[in-house]
Amino acid sequence: MARAQFDKEQVLESAANAFWRLGYNATSMQTVFEKTGLKPGSIFLAFGNKEGLFKEALGHNTEQSLIKLESTLTQYETVEEAIRHILVSFIEESCQSNYCSCFLVKSQLELSDHQVELQDYVSERLRKIESLYFKHLLKTNSESEAQAKASSVMLHIFGVRVYGYHSQSKNQLMDALRLGLPWLAWPSVH
Amino acid sequence: MARAQFDKEQVLESAANAFWRLGYNATSMQTVFEKTGLKPGSIFLAFGNKEGLFKEALGHNTEQSLIKLESTLTQYETVEEAIRHILVSFIEESCQSNYCSCFLVKSQLELSDHQVELQDYVSERLRKIESLYFKHLLKTNSESEAQAKASSVMLHIFGVRVYGYHSQSKNQLMDALRLGLPWLAWPSVH
């Protein structure tokens, strides 16, 4: 019995990259064949169909994001400082010329009622992210405070992911985050 | 010379509805023909191509939104009260079973580098909305305060448009808005 000869992880990353950049509907399997160098048969044998490939690509991508997030949330003195750094890095991402929002957020908005399974899959991953913030905020907050703050952080992240498309938005975004998330103890500007 | 026999406004509304619900790429012209009852030739003569139809549909939709927004922002005692009502109505929208975020936000995230003209068109409309909030906030705020508050409101609106997909999110959203927009003077819950 012959084993897979292509690196599944590498294929998932190429596919995720295409789906992220172009969106689910605008990414043709043809594009995937080109980006991965694989032939139709191989892809369809390994992933079933386009939805299956998308689901695995998104899952793989999100898993990595969650690992990175967990690591970031513990590597600073306080959770607040960590969250500040995360938000600032999102703003900086949005200043790059090839800015493309966030794979999960884009997918959440693009998928329609015809793909309920994928929609639920995306929602579940976004909820996982929020519960990670919640878990860490619980260390220094009551349950209800932590929940409200976690939701507020998610709201601001979503906001940045959309607002980021406006060019020249860096300063406006920073001011808005300072105003909306005062409990993050932003260093004063002098 | 025979005049157009279909109601252009009605066609644009049907088209906008489809584009909004399904997204630009997942909406086929076939769908548009069915929803409007028109034949290919009529649509293509009137709007040039799919992009042209999309642009006009989005433009028409946004124009109506701007009119409604302007009206809402002036019909309450204070701007703050008006914004509160707008945000609450967005949350209530998100509780409906057929919730579908916001046409502009969805379009902003779906369109890719291959449709720069449409992208810019969407960005411009979103900026118009922000400047409307800014204009009204200027009445009771300094320029820099008004700008930060307008950006913060946009951030929260974008957030609600994404967060709204989570079921059972109404209370979490309300708490997060109270936390992130304290200057809106929310009535206390008792």
Next chain:
DNA sequence: AATCAACTTGAATGTTCATTCAATATTTGT
């Protein structure tokens, strides 16, 4: 009632789409 530009019609076009499958190649167990 004749004219003619503007509009509508809908079958036809050529392209691109996701997916299939018979043939071929490769790896592993015996």
Next chain:
DNA sequence: ACAAATATTGAATGAACATTCAAGTTGATT
């Protein structure tokens, strides 16, 4: 070395796609 199991290949398939256009219809103007 052979057999069995599994991967890869890539041309082929049929459906769906955006768009075109020649022929027909409409209604205001002459």
